[in-house]
Amino acid sequence: MSKINLAAYWASSCGGCDIAIVELGEHLLELAQVADIVFWPAATDFKYADVEAMADGFIDLTLFNGAIRTEEDAHIAHLLRQKSKVLIAFGSCAMEGCIPGLSNLVGPERALRRASIETPSTDNPTGVLPQAQYEMPEGTLSLPRLCGVLHTLEEVVPVDFKIPGCPPNHDQVWKALQAYLAGDLPTNRLLGVDPRTVCDQCPRVREGKIRVKRFQRPHEVIADPERCFLEQGLVCAGPATHAGCGALCVKANMPCRGCYGPPESVADQGAALLDALVASFDGQSDAEVRQIVETIVDPIGTFYRFSLAHSFLQKARALTSWGDDPCASQAATEGETL
Amino acid sequence: MIRPEQMDRRFVEEILAEPGGEHLLTCWSCGTCAATCLVRRFNPAFNPRLILHKAGLGLREAVLSSAEIWACSACDACYPRCPQGIHISDVMRAIRNLAIRAGYEAPGPAAQVDAATCSGCAVCTRACPYAAIERKPQMVNGQERTIAWVDRNLCQACGICVAACPSGAMSLEAMNDAELLTRVAAGGWLEQPGFLQGASDAPRLLAFVCQWSIRAEEEWERLQGLNDEHLRVVILPCSGRVEPAHVLLALSKGVDGVLVMGCHEGECHYQRGTYLGRGKVALLNEMMAAVGLAPQRVRFAESSALERRAFERQVAALREAIAALRPAEISEVRG
Amino acid sequence: MVDAARHPKITIKAYSEVERVDGYIGNFRAFITQKPRYVIEERCTGCGECVPVCPIEVPNPFEMNIAPRKAIDVPHGQAVPLIYAIDIENCIKCYQCVTACGERDAIDFLQEPRTEEVEVGAIIVATGADHFNPSVIPEYGYGRYPNVITAMELERLANSAGPTVGRLIRPSDGQPPHRLAFIQCVGSRDKRFNEYCSGYCCMASIKNAILLKQEHPEMEITIFYMDIRSPSKGYEEFYNRARQMGIRFIRGRPAQITEDPETGNLFIEVEDQDLGQVLEVEVDMAVLATALIPQPDTQQLATTLTLARSPSGFFMEYHPKLRPIDAPNDGIFFAGTAQGPKDIPASVAQGSAAAARAARVLNAETWEIEPVIARVEPSLCISAQGKKCGLCAAACPYNAIIVEVGRAAQIIPAKCHGCGGCVAECPQNAITQDHFTDAQIVAQMREYLREKPEEKILVLMCHWCSYGGADNAGVSHFQYPPDSRGIRVMCSARMDQDLVLEAFRRGAGMVLVSGCHPQDCHYISGQQVAARRFERLFRTLERLGINPERFRVEWISAAEGEKYARVITEMSQKLASFDKAALRRENEAARKAIMQRLLRWRSLPDMAAVLAEEEEEEKEAVLE
């Protein structure tokens, strides 16, 4: 059996997804026996020219992590699509925007200013901002321009499969690779997950009738390690999050934050979580309900921590223009399904 | 013809002894409850006064076998009006308990759990106004898992659990997400650009209307006729059934405004549904403001049982609010 | 009205209130205060020339506030007496009326309230009733929908002497209504407000319906009712006439009224019980037959005259069947709706009945009263021994005791009402009360506590309120545990601390002291004397080692049978929770100290006899 050509790429991401590949550990040796790594910028030195030189479809499988934040990201996405037989949106950023996607709340200019000038750890007394073009005596320097909106990979190019997680659980990654190698891929385009939601794997006790009068944030209380977070008044995204991580956070006494994305039948994770949360409100009047709502700090960051870029809310906002978007011309539009 | 032996004094005593049934005999049949109760709209045979009257006469079989004893949703609209202070839904519950013990079962419909998808997360058990859902160990594909179980005798088919379920495991005939979406989108209504995009001459509104919030019969009958290219009326069993995802989808398609019409505080037909509807809209509004969408575009509107023409008034008010928004919303990029 | 004004034996004091009443049957003194009219009665000719010049208009309560009156005016043209009065709250003191009055010089802005004292032998309370305000019933929309009015407002709107000169119009648009609804039992027969039937409203609504139908045969009139109450002579015939005239009767209590905001028309939702169907009836106007309720100042007058009120809030009669006209207090009688809701014929009849009851007293030369009064044993009074005391006089609400140092206290029998407060207050046991002596009470107590005393609740009850409350519990057949034993005295003021201690000495499980609520006390301030006294007793009990939870003080009115039953039930439950052996130990430990305190009793001859007899019996028992 000949080896397959494997590629991995990081677009706008933190690098965690590449670590998830490294975390395959000794499985990497097994992988090396069946696959040649033809492109992996995080680990080895490849140039874009190397990829451009490949024949179309030369790469059998590409694990693409990171969101489409810059025109460079978009460019590489198209390039890798062209060269790959199977393109996988690997990890939350590529799949649904993840934390970088929250920058869509403010748009790229505001985000750039924040990152380059305003954060407490930044020392930038003259307030210089990164420029797309900069004239030097040696010539013109250029940086890739930011997209008007952060996109998921699928909004830019067709994607064959998705593996959720921030980052994906390495066991799940290995299982997905094994399935691929065995030619046993599922039909639903989602790899590296378990059936149902995080709650299915969560060992905590659910009383089932306890409703809450106010919500607190994890740093404000020491949670009871045995009981359901929601019933303790802590927002937990578990009910609206696909199982697959093995309930990792909740076992560390932190509420689930939803990085595995929504379960199959749910299109919009934030909306589903919102609904599930409201169901547990203990409010007998309009005023009481409003009081409870007020205790939910930053609902967007809470419900859409990982999926804002992929949400209906985002699309509704996109209807009114964000201005010139260098990525828009390349962006494919995804068909709406629920 | 009712024969004397059908009037069973022991049946009366059993009801009186049942918690909630104590006040059965206080009823003097004034009919306030019957005229207050809106269940008649969907179940014309339901008359709480008659049930209490028959129960008071001791007509055991007639009462216990009747389908109507299950129809009271304990909205308690009648209770504060009863001149005899009878908590009628409590009496109904007492009668149902006797019926269950006698082997009768509620005719339904009731919510159903898809055992394969249910994670047992308990969102539905907390959501249910009637404590009709429990988590129980059940055998699913040869494996024992603790998942949701619906008590048919308590379920009132409000659909609140269907909305709440975050994994699509709960269903209720004719009220499932897909069916609601079909009603929203029928005739390509969703695919037309909106007023705020400068493409429609007037705001296009989607209205989710709780089936109990419009009381006057003529207004109820007129409701479906109001559908046109600028207004889409989707009737829900309760404002607590509204799906935030549907609201957001509509906005993402260019619908200008969404009205969620529910009952006045304290008048919810399903006890807490109106508060769930309010909570959802309040959170949606906050999130809209955070992303730079005008929160005025999604509105919870309430109607009291004592109001007429509330729906028309609320639709007009929302249209006006959106019309006022247009220049700002169109020119607004972000701060 | 005019007959009363012209009657040579009748003095009308209008715009006046009874501030205070002293005395007793045959010998009341009433203090009547006339509020200032700012118009001198003797000079006002009733010409009304002051009215047109007055620039101030205020709502006229006589017209149910649907029409105005001037700040100087009479409530209506037929007022008796026909004397004008200035509404000083709203008057701007422009003095135009003074000018208009001219030479008659009847206006006097310096008038003050005048109080005069009147001696009378009997009092008739005929203060009437008030009308229920239906705006508290949200589902009928009164106050929100202009075309929902009350029956009293209809009376004015349909009255030829009223603001529309008898032309019935809708408040929303001034148009005559063609479809009119009467809704019965609004605020009556409704446990949320008043459980009772107001009695008069069926006939009143039928009367109005007939009058309107006669005048406007085309008008569609519907009466929504639960039951038509037509029990008196001619009433049923009247009801039948209404039906024959085509007035529509629908049996069913309307659940709610909604208004079409555009037309102002009303929609009444009701279950027609005879059809078993819910109807939505559209009408132009709805008239609410509102309940009669007690006057807002009922309690004030009840306190002035020490009268009790029924649970419904109306004045309570001595006995509902046998003495329906008499107050519990001799010499006071009720007439009309002050005693309970009723219609005009019944009010007139009760007025005559009250007159006859009062005349029974007033036509007598003298009247026999209870000789249950207090007596002083001079040899025991320390005042006679030259010491300062006077506790008895301080406790007497009637100033019936004269105390001078060097002489024994003296009681004036005609002034003494027999509450017994002085008896209980006297630290020397120098005062006794005929028919309620300490010895008599202790003799009763001894019988009650002879067997299993620790399982019993000894109740000291006042005659007027708590004994009445216990009776009321009986009349209502409220069941309560059978472990209480009651001893009746005239007033809680008579209840000596010593009597409570004596009960514990005799082993009682619990003791209840019960009297009137402060405002109901038959002896003005007797209850207050008792309340102060028993506040202190809890501490004494604690010092004696008796759990103060075994003693309770409750004020229970003659109408509060439910409360009496509840208090006894609660105490019985508490008693059951106590360890009986512990109770016996407590009593035993306190016994000696109590006996020490009660040594003085031995100086009373009849008490000595009771105790001696008891000791005799005990000796015999030991011998046996």
Added chain:
Amino acid sequence: MPNREPLRIGVYVCSCGSNIGGVIDPGAVAEYARTLPDVVLARTSLYLCGDPGQNRIKQDIVEHRLNRVVIAACSVRMHEPTFRACLAEAGLNPFLMEMTNIREQDTWVHAHVPDQALIKAKEMVAAAVAKVRHVAPLAPLRVPVTKRALVIGGGVAGISAALDLGDMGIPTVLVEKELSIGGTMAQLNKTFPTMDCSI
């Protein structure tokens, strides 16, 4: 006050139809009463307040030289005047009688525990006997009567009362808190049943 003559107490237990007799046996109470000190006779009666009952008491007072009477029946608020008058007619001072309320305060409120109600009734009779052994005759007090009436409230009932009193020649003061007498009646349109003007 020492008793000079030997006490002779008669005890009467009323059945009040079934109001008392339906719960406890009045005969048992009477039987018990006979064991009490100085009780010379104890009887039951179906309706003690009726003529036969009262006549029996009067006859006994004379025939058996009773000098104290105990009535176990209903409330003093109901029938104390009745039985006091009964004693007076038989020549006995009315204050030598004691009533004890075994109806309102016993059988009517303890109907669910008739055994206990019977014990309570016996003890109530014993207490009444104990009290009556220590009571003394009292002379009635008479007070003068002011021949004038006060009517508070000038509505239709007050006016009716005032007119009747006035017609009987009794001076009457009619106090009205409003500016005019007439009350609610004066506000009414024509009134039922005569349909005439109300003023």
